[in-house]
Amino acid sequence: MLDRDLIDQEFPFLKDVVFLNAALVVIPPLSVQRAYFGFTQEYIANFAEGVIARGWEIVAEARREVAALIGAAPTEIGFVKNTSEGVGILANGFPFSPGDNAVVIDQEHPANLFAWINLQTKGVELRVVPSRDGRVLEEDILARVDDRTRVVAVSAVQFTTGTRVGFSRLGPACQGRGILLAVDGIQAIGRLALDVKKLAIGYLSCGGNKGLLATTGAGFVFCDEAWVRKIVPPFACYQSVRSYVKPPALTSDFSKVDWQDDSRRFEAGNLNYAGIAAIGAGAKLLNRLGIEAIQRHILEMEDLLIEGIRALPLDFRSPLQREFRSGILCVYYPPELENRVQDVLRQHRIYATFRGGYIRLCINFYNTREQIQRTVEAFREIAALVASARKRRS
Numbered sequence: 553m554l555d556r557d558l559i560d561q562e563f564p565f566l567k568d569v570v571f572l573n574a575a576l577v578v579i580p581p582l583s584v585q586r587a588y589f590g591f592t593q594e595y596i597a598n599f600a601e602g603v604i605a606r607g608w609e610i611v612a613e614a615r616r617e618v619a620a621l622i623g624a625a626p627t628e629i630g631f632v633k634n635t636s637e638g639v640g641i642l643a644n645g646f647p648f649s650p651g652d653n654a655v656v657i658d659q660e661h662p663a664n665l666f667a668w669i670n671l672q673t674k675g676v677e678l679r680v681v682p683s684r685d686g687r688v689l690e691e692d693i694l695a696r697v698d699d700r701t702r703v704v705a706v707s708a709v710q711f712t713t714g715t716r717v718g719f720s721r722l723g724p725a726c727q728g729r730g731i732l733l734a735v736d737g738i739q740a741i742g743r744l745a746l747d748v749k750k751l752a753i754g755y756l757s758c759g760g761n762k763g764l765l766a767t768t769g770a771g772f773v774f775c776d777e778a779w780v781r782k783i784v785p786p787f788a789c790y791q792s793v794r795s796y797v798k799p800p801a802l803t804s805d806f807s808k809v810d811w812q813d814d815s816r817r818f819e820a821g822n823l824n825y826a827g828i829a830a831i832g833a834g835a836k837l838l839n840r841l842g843i844e845a846i847q848r849h850i851l852e853m854e855d856l857l858i859e860g861i862r863a864l865p866l867d868f869r870s871p872l873q874r875e876f877r878s879g880i881l882c883v884y885y886p887p888e889l890e891n892r893v894q895d896v897l898r899q900h901r902i903y904a905t906f907r908g909g910y911i912r913l914c915i916n917f918y919n920t921r922e923q924i925q926r927t928v929e930a931f932r933e934i935a936a937l938v939a940s941a942r943k944r945r946s
């Protein structure tokens with residue numbers, strides 16, 4: 553069971569609002585806001601005394617919370633700017649040889665695509681798995697894998713349909729063949745239970761500005777300890793190496809870089825301490841609520857929403873079979889009715905993403921049964937608008 557009192561305390565500003573837009577942007581709870589703003593306020597009040605040491609304490613705490621959220625060890629977590637940067641570090645740091653291949657899906661978000669496309673300039677073949685009516689099947693991915701496949705790069709939840717990708721077969725199959733399963737986790741982490749060890753995910757990248765409840769400009773990567781020494785980041789810096797010593801010496805060895813042998817090797821320079829404080833607070837709240845309970849609630853609310861909208865003459869863009877569902881539901885509307893459809897949602901104080909022909913509704917743990925009913929009511933009005941437009945046309 554979710555702790556409703558805790559959720560109400562954390563999101564007082566959502567009382568009269570149905571926020572279904574977490575697939576686009578975060579709505580940070582109060583504890584995250586305090587952590588984010590508090591970092592700067594605290595160090596200004598202290599005239600910056602100890603600010604860097606405090607920053608690294610915050611990083612250590614966030615590492616523990618994020619690790620607990622995904623079933624990893626804290627040493628397997630490194631902090632980066634966003635999903636794209638985490639993906640780029642892997643694509644550029646992985647020891648590919650010409651003739652190797654990487655496998656992606658045709659629906660991928662650009663954050664998990666261009667770094668792989670760019671690898672073709674280094675002689676790495678790119679294999680693109682076609683989705684089927686929005687569904688991404690594990691067997692289709694595995695059918696494209698061969699002896700030269702080194703990485704399978706896939707989003708846990710696809711951003712244009714909300715399709716969840718299964719890893720229960722894919723992860724172990726990749727692991728068994730020495731292939732790195734690399735996941736873009738941003739549409740899943742914080743909303744769905746994703747245990748990286750159980751699913752044999754080798755690498756995961758996730759920005760902080762969606763399910764993690766934090767902010768833009770701060771995200772994390774997970775790299776399994778079995779893989780981390782094989783990935784050489786494109787930049788070396790004082791946190792990413794072991795050979796850094798305190799000034800004035802800087803290093804005891806000018807002949808080579810002695811990389812950290814855990815995910816700190818992916819971190820460079822002073823980090824976004826305020827952003828990472830926000831991630832730490834967001835992950836802490838998610839851990840308190842329990843990711844299994846969060847996922848259960850989201851999927852239950854999605855059942856209700858599907859049931860309500862299914863009764864209407866509207867079409868879903870998302871696959872509705874349970875195994876592909878993520879709590880993100882996309883529903884078509886005629887693009888020429890966009891303004892009027894937007895008006896309906898605005899009147900009901902419902903926030904969702906409009907994507908020129910479909911609405912993306914992203915359910916989260918703070919959404920209640922009453923809010924889902926209100927959303928179904930709004931869709932009843934949208935269906936009436938669509939029906940009368942069709943009638944006029946015919």
Ligand SMILES: Cc1ncc(COP(=O)(O)O)c(C=O)c1O
Pocket residue numbers: 634635636637661663664707709710711736738739758759760771
């Ligand atoms: C699947 C997916 N990956 C990545 C991103 C964002 O990437 P980044 O964190 O680099 O901005 C989004 C959405 O913004 C997304 O939906």
